Amino acid sequence: MTTTAPIVVIGGGLAAAKAIETLRDEGFDGAITLIGDETERPYERPALSKDYLQRKSTSDDLYVHSEDWYDDHDVDTRFGDAAVSIDREQRTVTLASGDKVPYEQLLLTTGSRPNTLRIPGADLPGVFSLRRMSDSDQIRAAFVEAKKVVIIGAGWIGLETAAAAHAAGLDVTVLEYAALPLQRVLGDELAQYFADLHRKNGVDLRTSVSVTELVGTVGRVTAVRVGDEEIPADMVIVGVGISPNSELAGEAGLAVDNGVTVDERLRTSDPTIFAAGDVANARNTALDANIRVEHWDNAIRQGRLAGRSMLGEAVAYDWQPYFYTDQYDLGMEYVGHASAGDDVVIRGDKDSGEFIAFWLRVGVLKAGMNVNVWDVNDDIRALLGKTIDPARLADPEIPLTELG
DSSP states (O other): OOOOOOEEEEEHHHHHHHHHHHHTTTTOOOOOEEESSSSSSOOOOOGGGGTTTTTTSSSSGBBBBBBBBEEEEEEEEETTEEEEEEEETTEEEETTTEEEEEEEEEOOOEEEEEEOOSSSTTTTTTTEEEEEEEHHHHHHHHHOOSEEEEEOSSHHHHHHHHHHHHHTEEEEEEEEESSTTTTHHHHHHHHHHHHHHHHHHEEEOOSSOOOOEEEEEEEOOOEETTTEEEESSSEEEOOOOOOOOOOOHTTOOOOOOOEEEOOOOOBOOOOTTEEEEEEEEEEEETEEEEEEOOSSEEEEHHHHHHHHHHOOOOOOOOOEEEEEEEEEEEEEEEEEOOOSSSEHHHEEEEGGEEEEEEEEEETEEEEEEEOOOOOOOHHHHHHHHHHHHHHHHHHHOGGGGGGG
């Protein structure tokens, strides 16, 4: 496509990088400006709580593109200069520096931010959250000096950082408000499996508890208060979920509801503005529902979709969500969109550490999770939405490819 109409992308993460890559791959040769509040060029985040946090990889392994890629592809980068407002009438973006950047089409990939605790001591030194490369750098540096870490929240970030802290030799305590970790996502049976995994690895996992205060001096956090007990801590990691960075869109008058509301082509309520990644509450045609997905695979796919959609291609958000985790010797992939109340079918022996879990709703397969069983995720994806006999799902002698 040959055009001079400028495209502006706000948010310097994975979705932004994949959108720009797609625009250039599809032949768009007009001006592209990439605006990000971080000084880093776009990088991938999953390793921040996994290999990078455990010093198994370096920052060079995180970046989506090489340092010269953006210059080579004629992308004007404004890193470290955040977008502060959007003028839809004039079609300009104002930056923190005061610069105004014109656009004909605008893509919002502003991502999300960690939720914070609103309790005394939450701002003490030694209290960390994990979202950016700099956060992971600070946490892994703190691992060197600390002996005891308390992690508040037993979601994916909380459990992955617990595994990393354990690998670093720290005494690890995890505090979770719910009765089980990941209960809302996986349901009771599989949530219990992850609870047992961490306890078997020496983590003091406490559930159904509420943190009321972080205790310390001006210089450092020293303990976490739960009821009448103070749990000693040299450092605290807070992992209590994330919220979409949709304020910029809302202030510009775009439709916002748990993120920026977009259709199946990732178009906002303004036809010149699109949104992708963590911030997008998008219409998924495979699920016939609006969902907001906070995972790596979605950022890649929606970034590519946004690039093609901005070029006028007839594309749609039509795939099932996917995510993965690595904790201790467990590697897992999950595809689909289940609810905690769905029926669970297990193929294999959970005690062996190698099995597949399926979630069924009224006999229809909604999601599947392969644990230390590899090269099957595409086969599971192909079965989603089909009515399958639970006995056949559970039978490891029947190949997955014969279940559909």
